[in-house]
Amino acid sequence: MTQGGYVLPRVGSAPHPGGAPLARWEAVAVDAVGNVIEFWGFKRNQGRVWALLYLRDQSLTAQEIEHELGLSKGGVSMLLRDLERWGVIQRVRNPEDAAWRFGAETDLFRMVARVIEEREAGFVARVRADLSEARRLAQQAKVSGEKLARLDKMNALATASEQAIKLFLKTARLDLGGMLATLRERRRHG
Numbered sequence: 713m714t715q716g717g718y719v720l721p722r723v724g725s726a727p728h729p730g731g732a733p734l735a736r737w738e739a740v741a742v743d744a745v746g747n748v749i750e751f752w753g754f755k756r757n758q759g760r761v762w763a764l765l766y767l768r769d770q771s772l773t774a775q776e777i778e779h780e781l782g783l784s785k786g787g788v789s790m791l792l793r794d795l796e797r798w799g800v801i802q803r804v805r806n807p808e809d810a811a812w813r814f815g816a817e818t819d820l821f822r823m824v825a826r827v828i829e830e831r832e833a834g835f836v837a838r839v840r841a842d843l844s845e846a847r848r849l850a851q852q853a854k855v856s857g858e859k860l861a862r863l864d865k866m867n868a869l870a871t872a873s874e875q876a877i878k879l880f881l882k883t884a885r886l887d888l889g890g891m892l893a894t895l896r897e898r899r900r901h902g
Contacts, residue, residue: 771804771813799826836874843867
């Protein structure tokens, strides 16, 4: 069950019957997502935790995540904190259970867009600020006009990169909205 894009706990459902190891298909999928996440420069286990929560379609406690993925308590704690900060999981509480549980963001585009916006756009903004500071310092040092022009070109590239990211997020959101509307329409008539 989802609410606001997050998986809520299922009352009375066990996270994994008998504490058995991951099914082979589940292990392959969880590892595949971990590999992609690692390729993008994140921690492999961040992807594995999110994938487990997403595939299970239910929230799990930190202890259940530790058990399912064979991770340490401290490692899971750090991973969950990072994933919450990125907005790809949410801490939820089941009224019948005192333990905190964690549910996966289920809106994949919103999740990716949030990470791109925070990580890549934030990085480019910092680069632009650093280049502006470099230009200010270069002017104070009375460097040649040619070197100032090179700094300006670098800043223009950073500005164009920032605009490209913003445009991608804006147009991708619109394209996704159109695709979802088409799917809803087909379901209604299908």
